[in-house]
Amino acid sequence: MNTPIIVNESTDKKAKPSADQLGFGKYFTDHMFIMDYDSGLGWHDPRIVPYQPIVLDPAAKVFHYGQTVFEGMKAFVASDGRILLFRPEKNLRRLNFSNHRMSIPQLDEEVALEAIRQLVLLERDWIPAEPGTSLYVRPFVIATQPALGVAPSEQYRFIVILSPVGAYYAEGINPVSIYVEPEFVRAVAGGVGNAKTAGNYAAGLIAQQEASRQGYSQVLWLDGVHRTYIEEVGSMNVFFKVGDTVLTPELNGSILDGVTRDSVIRLLKHWGIAVEQRRISIAELVEAQRNGSLTEAFGTGTAAVISPIGELYWQGEKFSVNEGRTGDLSAKIYDALTGIQRGTEPDPFGWMLELSRA
Amino acid sequence: MNTPIIVNESTDKKAKPSADQLGFGKYFTDHMFIMDYDSGLGWHDPRIVPYQPIVLDPAAKVFHYGQTVFEGMKAFVASDGRILLFRPEKNLRRLNFSNHRMSIPQLDEEVALEAIRQLVLLERDWIPAEPGTSLYVRPFVIATQPALGVAPSEQYRFIVILSPVGAYYAEGINPVSIYVEPEFVRAVAGGVGNAKTAGNYAAGLIAQQEASRQGYSQVLWLDGVHRTYIEEVGSMNVFFKVGDTVLTPELNGSILDGVTRDSVIRLLKHWGIAVEQRRISIAELVEAQRNGSLTEAFGTGTAAVISPIGELYWQGEKFSVNEGRTGDLSAKIYDALTGIQRGTEPDPFGWMLELSRA
Ligand SMILES: Cc1ncc(COP(=O)(O)O)c(C=O)c1O
Ligand SMILES: Cc1ncc(COP(=O)(O)O)c(C=O)c1O
Numbered sequence: 001m002n003t004p005i006i007v008n009e010s011t012d013k014k015a016k017p018s019a020d021q022l023g024f025g026k027y028f029t030d031h032m033f034i035m036d037y038d039s040g041l042g043w044h045d046p047r048i049v050p051y052q053p054i055v056l057d058p059a060a061k062v063f064h065y066g067q068t069v070f071e072g073m074k075a076f077v078a079s080d081g082r083i084l085l086f087r088p089e090k091n092l093r094r095l096n097f098s099n100h101r102m103s104i105p106q107l108d109e110e111v112a113l114e115a116i117r118q119l120v121l122l123e124r125d126w127i128p129a130e131p132g133t134s135l136y137v138r139p140f141v142i143a144t145q146p147a148l149g150v151a152p153s154e155q156y157r158f159i160v161i162l163s164p165v166g167a168y169y170a171e172g173i174n175p176v177s178i179y180v181e182p183e184f185v186r187a188v189a190g191g192v193g194n195a196k197t198a199g200n201y202a203a204g205l206i207a208q209q210e211a212s213r214q215g216y217s218q219v220l221w222l223d224g225v226h227r228t229y230i231e232e233v234g235s236m237n238v239f240f241k242v243g244d245t246v247l248t249p250e251l252n253g254s255i256l257d258g259v260t261r262d263s264v265i266r267l268l269k270h271w272g273i274a275v276e277q278r279r280i281s282i283a284e285l286v287e288a289q290r291n292g293s294l295t296e297a298f299g300t301g302t303a304a305v306i307s308p309i310g311e312l313y314w315q316g317e318k319f320s321v322n323e324g325r326t327g328d329l330s331a332k333i334y335d336a337l338t339g340i341q342r343g344t345e346p347d348p349f350g351w352m353l354e355l356s357r358a
Numbered sequence: 359m360n361t362p363i364i365v366n367e368s369t370d371k372k373a374k375p376s377a378d379q380l381g382f383g384k385y386f387t388d389h390m391f392i393m394d395y396d397s398g399l400g401w402h403d404p405r406i407v408p409y410q411p412i413v414l415d416p417a418a419k420v421f422h423y424g425q426t427v428f429e430g431m432k433a434f435v436a437s438d439g440r441i442l443l444f445r446p447e448k449n450l451r452r453l454n455f456s457n458h459r460m461s462i463p464q465l466d467e468e469v470a471l472e473a474i475r476q477l478v479l480l481e482r483d484w485i486p487a488e489p490g491t492s493l494y495v496r497p498f499v500i501a502t503q504p505a506l507g508v509a510p511s512e513q514y515r516f517i518v519i520l521s522p523v524g525a526y527y528a529e530g531i532n533p534v535s536i537y538v539e540p541e542f543v544r545a546v547a548g549g550v551g552n553a554k555t556a557g558n559y560a561a562g563l564i565a566q567q568e569a570s571r572q573g574y575s576q577v578l579w580l581d582g583v584h585r586t587y588i589e590e591v592g593s594m595n596v597f598f599k600v601g602d603t604v605l606t607p608e609l610n611g612s613i614l615d616g617v618t619r620d621s622v623i624r625l626l627k628h629w630g631i632a633v634e635q636r637r638i639s640i641a642e643l644v645e646a647q648r649n650g651s652l653t654e655a656f657g658t659g660t661a662a663v664i665s666p667i668g669e670l671y672w673q674g675e676k677f678s679v680n681e682g683r684t685g686d687l688s689a690k691i692y693d694a695l696t697g698i699q700r701g702t703e704p705d706p707f708g709w710m711l712e713l714s715r716a
Contacts, residue, residue, distance in 0.1 A: 025417065025506025032416060053413045054421075058390055058519050059383065063412075063500050066424055066556030067563070103563035138506060142421050143560075148383025148496060148521060150559050150593055152567070161416050163506060185548030188582040190541060192561045198424030199557015201508050202501075203550045205425070205461035209510065224546040225583050235508055 003046055003111075005033070005118055010050035019130040022166030024303060025138075029123040033115045033160035037105055043158065046111065048119055051161070057146035061153040067143035068198045069098035072302050073259070074134040074165075075120045075355070077127045078343030083120065084352040085137070086302075086341050088113055090259045095139060097257075098195040103152040104141055112139065116160055117355050123162050132167025132338075136303075168304045173326055173334055175310025176299075178233055179216035180282060181207045182315070185224035186231060189253035193231075196256060201235070208234070216313060218299070222282060223254065230280045236299030236307060237261035240280065241329055242288045250277040260300040264333055266349060273329075282314060289319045296327030305341075306334040361404055361469075363391070363476055368408035377488040380524030382661060383496075387481040391473045391518035395463055401516065404469065406477055409519070415504035419511040425501035426556045427456035430660045431617070432492040432523075433478045433713070435485045436701030441478065442710040443495070444660075444699050446471055448617045453497060455615075456553040461510040462499055470497060474518055475713050481520055490525025490696075494661075526662045531684055531692055533668030534657075536591055537574035538640060539565045540673070544589060546582035547611035551589075554614060559593070566592070574671060576657070580640060581612065588638045594657030594665060595619035598638065599687055600646045608635040618658040622691055624707060631687075640672060647677040654685030663699075664692040 010030045017027050028051055035046040062068050071091045076084045092109040099106055116137055120127075127135040139160045143153030184207040187193020187200060207219045218234035230249050232238055237258040239248045246268055251257050268275045288294035289312070297309035310324035321327075339345030340352065368388045375385050386409055393404040420426050429449045434442045450467040457464055474495055478485075485493040497518045501511030542565040545551020550558060565577045576592035588607050590596055595616040597606045604626055609615050626633045646652035647670070655667035668682035679685075697703030698710065 023507075028417060028504075051416070054416050054418075055411045055413050058409070058412050058517055059386060059496075059521075060412075062556070063420065063426060063498060064428055064496070064556055065559035065563075066426065067560040068421060068424065070422055101564060102560050103567060136506070138417075138422070140421060146386075148494070149381075150563075150566075152563050159416055163417075183548060185546055188543055188546040188549070190543030190582060190585075191546070191549075192557070197557065197560065198420070198422055199550070199555065199560065201423035202425040202460050202555065202557065205423075205508075205510050206459060208508075209461060224548060227548075 003044070005115060006047040007118070007122070008047065008049045012050070016126060017164070019128050019133055019166060022128065022133060022164055024165050025136065025163050027164055029126045029162040029164070031119060031122055033119045035115070035158045037156040037158070039154040043105070043107065043111070046115060048122060054157070054159070056144055059146035059148055061143035061145050061147065064148060065143070065150055066197070066199050067102050067104055067153055068141060069095060069102055069104060070138060070140035070196055070198070071095045073137045074302060074341070075127055075137055076134050076341050076343070077129050080343065082343060083124055083127065083355045084341065084343055085116070085120070085355060087259050087263070087351050088116060088353055090262070094196060094257060098197055099141065101192055101195040102197050104143070104156060107158060112158070119160055119162065121355055126162065126164050128164050130167065132169065134165055136163045136165045138163065173306070173308065173331065175308040175324055175326055176217040177215070177311035178218050178220045178309050178313065179211035179214060180220045180312055180314040181211070181222065186221040187254040188224035191254065193254035194251070194256060220312065228281045228283070230282060230285070231255050233299040233309070236301035236304065238299050239264065239297065240285060240294060241296035241327065243293045245274040245276055247276050247278070247280050249280055258300055260302060260305060260337070263337060263351065264300050267333060267336055270348065285312070286314065286319060289321065295322055296330050297321045298330045305337050306330055361402070363473060364405040365476070365480070366405065366407045370408070374484060375522070377486050377491055377524060380486065380491060380522055382523050383494065383521050385522055387484045387520040387522070389477060389480055391477045393473070393516045395514040395516070397512040401463070401465065401469070404473060406480060412515070412517070414502055417504035417506055419501035419503050419505065422506060423501070423508055424555070424557050425460050425462055425511055426499060427453060427460055427462060428496060428498035428554055428556070429453045431495045432660060432699070433485055433495055434492050434699050434701070435487050438701065440701060441482055441485065441713045442699070442701055443474070443478070443713060445617050445621070445709050446474060446711055448620070452554060452615060456555055457499065459550055459553040460555050462501070462514060465516060470516070477518055477520065479713055484520065484522050486522050488525065490527065492523055494521045494523045496521065531664070531666065531689065533666040533682055533684055534575040535573070535669035536576050536578045536667050536671065537569035537572060538578045538670055538672040539569070539580065543582035544579040545612040549612065551612035552609070552614060572671070578670065586639045586641070588640060588643070589613050591657040591667070594659035594662065596657050597622065597655065598643060598652060599654035599685065601651045603632045603634055605634050605636070605638050607638055616658055618660060618663060618695070621695060621709065622658050625691060625694055628706065643670070644672065644677060647679065653680055654688050655679045656688045663695050664688055
């Protein structure tokens, strides 16, 4: 790296929460990484500073025109003490893909990775070790220029914050029930559904709230053009085991290219299980459920890794999957992925990046 | 109003820019309005304070999940010194519509209007008087809770800032050339295209940049489902005069319910001109241009009021409208609306709200 990262260590360390207090994204560590962008200058002044508020002009573009992208990945501490990141290059490539779509300047992925490496190592005492816990890494970019014209910002800030997170399944991995959304649409090809940008998430909250009110924990999104084809579930990609084949929606321009999705596909192929990435209609799934060939369904994402689906609600009918229990394949994938992540299983794909002090 | 607005006057007043320096959204006045929301408490602490930075935790939801809405309206000073706002109730109703869609709590529209009234009156010396200038009012809401879970924020801030803005047409009203976007999509029914939320604007920048590179000043968006029907132009609604009828896309769930759009429709009807709000395909427009019946086209929005369209580019062909000159009807609408806004013409619809010290 050309520009060294300046480190300004905090003198006022926070008390660390216990593993059972953690939850998701509630606690943040003592430091954060910041780098600024100015048109003409490019990205400059990479630095690690005490965790502190962001101070922005009220006219900063992020508040008005939403130029922002983010990523989410996890750092783990292995039983032998190694500190491991799961496929960070893939997240950083996606960050730049999102940057491109949102008209935000490209980041040097090596600089970003070095920033994350140094920050995580500085905060290594914050990485929880209990099963299912990890240190969640949240890189994000916001447009900071104070100007109300609708045009790309001339200033940005790239920030990385870290949050120790608890076990997603406090009482073991449990299937969720899913509401197939008939009205609201998450994204459409040609839009920004394949970018990890803030607006996509705000847009989905209203459907999520309606699903909760009806007793469902997540929304399954259908495509915005035909209102027929499966897209994602909540903020996860989605898989279905039908007969001996595992189906997942293809990368059609409106869904996120999930790192967990890609990892699951590669694991399944490695095990000799057929995977099809293609259009899947809700009618096809209903038919498969009725004839008994739909035996498992699950969401995939960094937060939960695997989230089994026990029931689908669609047009007034409930369709149970595997009698509401976690399927064998879902459990096997969960164990394999989390084993690789914690370093308790071999890593045949070279997915884990071991961080060490330079 | 129940809770009085606390006013903390700035002691350090800025120098005011001259009319020719203004531009759009570059300068901000000496004060801003702020009101906070906390779940349980509701909206509280309405206050006018010196214009100052917003200080937020790096985990504030606005940066990550994009829960934000905004509005834009203008205050004018009439030649007789009255201070006038153009249809602010309609903007505030739309703000609450956007709030609903983005899972943000409703605002009391009367409180918001009173806030704007007091703020504009306090800053009355900032309202430029030159033809075409005005004081742009930007109310917005951002989600401030510092937590990374994808769920509605439990804290928000409602802010109003003011920016003196210059004449949109420095050298008189001039037609623009428009690029009909073949690839990118702004919004789709079931999404958030009819809400005024930040993410919509960031999503459109990439197409806007491509249009600029090709020498066009704005993008005309087609619908995301059929890629056939006209939606909006840039950040404006759009109208076409075909024969003796004026056409504009219907409010189909993916376009904004523009205040200027509504005002133009009402003016046209008042003048006895036929207006149709319906689906309009790009093929219909091309056909109308070819047979000579498409005689005028223009965008409508708060910033420009009326923006005549002189040329459309679609699938490798250029289609000129009215030989690239501003049409008579476009000019007449522009004069009528700006006349009502400046108080130089009668206001038959009661659109102007006169602000006065209480
Ligand atoms: C919309 C959306 N889809 C899918 C995913 C899953 O992606 P990944 O496996 O990279 O976490 C995420 C986020 O994590 C997401 O936000
Ligand atoms: C997307 C979009 N469409 C249309 C308009 C026009 O609306 P109005 O006439 O209320 O300004 C605006 C904004 O002003 C807009 O942002």
